[in-house]
Amino acid sequence: MLGDFTYCNPTRLHFGKNAMSALTEELAKYGQTVQLIYGGGSIKRNGIYDQVIAALEAAGKTVVEDAGVMPNPTADKLREGVKIARERNVDFLLAVGGGSCADYAKAVSVSMNCDDDPWEKYFARFEEPTCEIIPVGVVLTMAGTGSEMNGGSVITNHEQNLKIGHVFSTDVAPKFAIMNPEFTYSLPKYQMVAGIFDIMNHITEQYFSGTDDNTSDYIMEGLMRGLVKASRAAVANPEDYEARSNIMWTAAWALNTFVGCGKAQDWEVHMLGQAVSAVTDATHGMTLAAVALPYYRYIMDAGLPKFARFAQNVWGIDAAGKADEQLAAAGLDAMEAWMREIGCVMNLAELGCDESMLETLADATFVMEGGYRKLTREEIIAIFRESL
Structure with a gap:
């Protein structure tokens, strides 16, 4: 190997059929108000939503829902999520879904306490966070992106015909990921x-x-x-x-x-x-x-x-x-x-x-x-x- 590198990955993984049993314990490490991020509602049909809510209730959390994250999360949706996070003063972001939800959550995490427009700062100018980062956790329901264990976030701007990824530092990587392979069964x-x-x-x-x-x-x-x-x-x-x-x-x-x-x-x-x-x-x-x-x-x-x-x-x-x-x-x-x-x-x-x-x-x-x-x-x- 000829290249120089530094390697660190801070994400704690809970893997297997019983992975969800760790969620309440993980949530207890973080603040009171949790922004629950998910997509089009499939997690309500397959029962995963109910399991997540039960864990949040067991941890005594206040839940703020942020649904409707699309497969290619947009700059407009990101701004909407940041607005929710600020208005409710959230302490933690829990993404339940695939890579799009995780990417979106990480983008919100670096934007909630930043005055700049998130698209311009992070995806047009590729700047790094200069404000407090809100921690993120993931309950994974689709395997593919690897976003559950890295600092990457990809956002789409349809007005500009651009889809841009920004790989942030390990500070932005999820603090934990719940990975039950059975949660992927219902995917088309x-x-x-x-x-x-x-x-x-x-x-x-x-x-x-x-x-x-x-x-x-x-x-x-x-x-x-x-x-x-x-x-x-x-x-x-x-x-x-x-x-x-x-x-x-x-x-x-x-x-x-x-x-x-x-x-x-x-x-x-x-x-x-x-x-x-x-x-x-x-x-x-x-x-x-x-x-x-x-x-x-x-x-x-x-x-x-x-x-x-x-x-x-x-x-x-x-x-x-x-x-x-x-x-x-x-x-x-x-x-x-x-x-x-x-x-x-x-x-x-x-x-x-x-x-x-x-x-x-x-x-x-x-x-x-x-x-x-x-x-x-x-x-x-x-x-x-x-x-x-």
């Missing part, structure tokens, strides 16, 4: 698969960078092999506890910064996919799936040894008689076959995009420098066109 298959590909892409964004012999790469190869196996089992039987638990655990380790240690990291697939989400409001994981293969096939020659290694160590492709170019291409073909097998979206047309939108998508795409190629605007448009 489309959302489950979107989460699975989000996990895979979190890993590949970090894996396809650097040329040194890096321990992180070996860890990531194991995580990817395990994810492929678990995804197939979960698609066949959504209530396969072992599969869903492995998916949930892999999601946390894919993006809690651990496997990125010592890595340059790419993240261009996320920049392309987030541009699509900003313009179409499409599901995050599926936007990544639609653009990933065209991007990786475009940059493959620049990182050929790593793509050849990916084919062998993740997909088990025999290298005998194959040049690196053939091996690398076979690895991406294997990933494509797996994506089709589990039900990923494979092109942007399925998400409502067409040729007339390419310039707008390019305008919304940030260019990253950590991967094997730094894209030009013309290359970004070409990749979007190939993704149609």
Whole structure:
């Protein structure tokens, strides 16, 4: 490993079928008034809401509800959440849901005591918090983003056609996460698969960078092999506890910064996919799936040894008689076959995009420098066109 790094992760995880039993004890460590953050109401239909309310009542908390967090939380919704937090002088933010709720909660946490507009300060200017941060906890109901164990927050501004992520310091990371794999059973298959590909892409964004012999790469190869196996089992039987638990655990380790240690990291697939989400409001994981293969096939020659290694160590492709170019291409073909097998979206047309939108998508795409190629605007448009 050649890179210098500091690693710290302060999030306490409670994992398994009995994870909820720890919630009341965790809540007791924090202040009186809790802003309960959730999405469209599915947690009321599946019974998770009742369990959370019971834990809050047992801890003697005053509950302020903040519902309606959308899959791609917006700047307007963020301002609404900050207003709620200020008016009720909340002490703690409890996000019950997937990554969108956790991202939103973290954005509120750094904004409640800050006078600046949160979008402008954190997502346009990328400034760091200069005010008191309100602590956050998470009850996870969807595996994918890893937001339950990191300081990241992604917010969408539809007026500006921008979707921007800000990775804050560990001070903003959730203080704890309740992770019961059974809570993910009720997810529709489309959302489950979107989460699975989000996990895979979190890993590949970090894996396809650097040329040194890096321990992180070996860890990531194991995580990817395990994810492929678990995804197939979960698609066949959504209530396969072992599969869903492995998916949930892999999601946390894919993006809690651990496997990125010592890595340059790419993240261009996320920049392309987030541009699509900003313009179409499409599901995050599926936007990544639609653009990933065209991007990786475009940059493959620049990182050929790593793509050849990916084919062998993740997909088990025999290298005998194959040049690196053939091996690398076979690895991406294997990933494509797996994506089709589990039900990923494979092109942007399925998400409502067409040729007339390419310039707008390019305008919304940030260019990253950590991967094997730094894209030009013309290359970004070409990749979007190939993704149609």
